[in-house]
Amino acid sequence: MNFPILSSLILLPTVGAFFLFFTRGNKKNNFTVKYVALFTSFVNFLLSIYLWILFDHTTSEFQFVEQRIWIKDFINYKVGVDGISILFILLTTFITPLCILSVNNSIKERLSEFLIAVLIMESFMIGVFCSLDLVIFYLFFEAGLIPMFLIIGIWGGARRVYSAFKFFLYTLLGSVLMLVAIITIYWLTGTTDVIELYSLGIETKYQNLLWLAFFSSFAVKTPMWPVHTWLPDAHVEAPTAGSVLLAAILLKMAGYGFIRFSLGLFPAASEVFTPLIYTLSVIAIIFTSFIALMQEDMKKLIAYSSVAHMGYVTLGIFTIQQQGIEGSIIQMISHGLVSAALFLCVGVVYDRMHSRLINTYGGIVSIIPKYSVLFMLFTLAALGLPGTSGFVGEFLILMGAFKDNFLVAVIASIGVIIGAAYMLWLYKRVIFGKLINNDLKKMIDLNRSESIILTSLAIPTLFFGFYPDPLINTIEVSISDLIETYNFRLASKI
């Protein structure tokens, strides 16, 4: 494979942003600007589909590997994908065009700057998922803070400054310890190349501290209870497209990091800290579900539900069972689609009524029927109804959990019920009931771009719900290989 397809995936959005940078300015060319951005991200999506077609899912080796000398005798620029990372790249390239399409209604000012931020964000996110060097990974992981900070801060809601600062400082604080750990790994092993580190292994006595340093970063980003508090703030204040990016992709970086680094590099420590992860995950599932139940603000409710869903993900990853990890990845993909869709749904009514409070609405089913149907679909997907992608993920995670720890699995299953409760209750209060607020009568149903966005999210949600094989096929070999190496390492104590 001579064509550097992964680097093109990383670079293309930046090149698009570069073009936008030179067309910035007046209001007239908003149209052009949007289509340049849309075109770039769509081409990127096609490119990633092409990548998926070429991808050979019978091997767990890293594919499309590119390597260049970056800092001499120290760091190589190295990218590559395996079954675990390719789905996240697809998710990123799929969600970004939808985000760009959704700005029509929500972003009034400084459109070209917004799109530049989104495109650069896309570059960084793809970079995170395909970098095979710890330093490069860190670089992309941290760099994403800059555009997201601006997206929340410039285009956000009333308390945007507070939220942007909280988001930035929380994540930065989590990440600096990871940097210490990365340098320590370099010092211990003489390399930061992930593939080499997989084969070398890291001495057991160092693993616990290193694991904790990585954990501090990923736990904030996931976010796990009790460091989840930045998430509701950031979600609520960010503009719709920003919330979508945050929920659909940014949160997945941490889940991906847990699988790739915590399990891959520190098996002994992962074994030691599994109880900790279980405890935190279960608390996240139960506790934040209850919090979600009490929310008045739709976006906040969905944000808390994200925390709960990510609780399942971390739980699934640390079961170290084939089903558990597969379930976690599918759950992340599914949550990426569903939470994106839910935030967009909230965005639709927010653009019309300028309120995110649940009690503003009620009884709108007859006024905007198309919207209500799609919203229904995503609500059901969020609570994991069979036939939607949410079910596949949750089911596999719980199956993995039952194999590993019965008690945890039982408690987590209770979470499913509470999850159903808050989602259905939300739907009931917003869509059904008596039409009290007369302003609601003026609401218009979905316009064309909104329909396109929501339908294109609905299709994969349903498709993978009924037929998850394409996803599972892609990740299966990589995961079984990961678990094999994990158990081998554990047995041979390296």
Added chain:
Amino acid sequence: MTNLQLVFPEIFLSLSIMFLLILGVFKKNSSKIIQNLSLVVLLVTAVITFNETIGIKEVKLFNNSIIIDYLSSLMKIVTLLATFLVLIISSNYLRTFKIFKIEYPILILSSVLGMMIMINSNDLIVFYMGLELQSLALYVLATFNRDQIKSSEAGLKYFVLSALSSGLLLYGCSLIYGFTGSTNFNVIANQLGSSEYAITFGIVFILVGLAFKISAVPFHMWAPDVYEGSPTSVTLFFTMVPKVAALTVFIRFLYVPFLNLIDQWQMILIFLSIASMLFGAIAAIGQTNLKRLVAYSSIGHVGYALAGVATGTNEGMQSSVIYIIIYIIMNLGLFSCLLMMKRENQYYEKIEDLSGLSKNHPMLALSLMIILFSLAGIPPLAGFFAKFYVFKSVIEQSMYFLAIVGLLSTVVAAFYYLRLIKIMYFDKEKEKYDTDHGLWLKFSLTFSTLLILVYFIFPSQLIEVVSRINII
């Protein structure tokens, strides 16, 4: 004769200073010519330095009291180029305040001469001579806007405190001379041993003096006042150039004679470093004046540079040099922005004057944002790499406490950089600033911003240049 060839840059510079001074005195209204000639002199000196000395491995001159090696040549070139940029962007500012006089470039040149001697020194007396030459010029520069009471205050404060620290430094020198019988670095290195603890006293006093010059906590008190009071172009000079010379002396002084006493001075440096990083980060939060804020931020950055020196290894020292070079570039950009915030012959330096800059001056705001994120050390900008190299060398010496405290203080520091970005991007806009800036000002801003932005594409080059320094 070869001997004199190697100090030709210094000789040329001092002769030029005298010539310029005479020219300025005898020719009326010659400030523009002097300014331009000074620029030429700086460039020529840099070229001579590059040609004559850069390839030289290590030569000692004048009874071993001056050393020419790769470190000294590199640092001299950095000093000269940084001064060139300072001088070239400060003329508009000086004209606005009607202090565009012949003394300004001449004073700057003489302080540069002092710094070059400091950088070359391999002897306590030579080092002190250079130090005083640069300091005396700097005192006058601080008071350069003499009609303003703040400027005079800044100069006086600087003078009194600096004289105190020079006294301490001299006391340290005399202690070391007393116990080793020599002022030469190499001879001192051979005389260590029996009187180790007594010499430690001398080291401590000299470190105090040096820490004062480089404004490391707890000897930083002068910095915010002096930075605020001095004319902005002088502040720019203060934040960039003297730090290079002081850092070189730090390295030379600790690594040549006293590397064997690392147990004695390492703790002091770690303390200076940690205190500067933390204090710089925390104290900057409450500032409302941009120049004061820059002062605290530069205190913090000095802490990071000292962290590299504290390792006592070649890599650590090299990382400090990289840090200071990147820091200079970032500061150049930052001050170019400050010098652009001008409206009808008045410069604005409160942080609320940045309000809404992104609406009125999108390009200026964008550059400033990039520079601030870089100062905060966010990847993929150059500032991140500077910190990364330092912490890499620190962790390789297993100094985890220093690394973790340092990285945590970057988080604190990120807060006040973010606050500036917040004011620029999230707040309501105010009146527009003038846009008719000189070409050089625009050039230096673009130049520094682009360097910061694309540094991650070519990170090896700077490392290669710096990794040839080898003094242990």
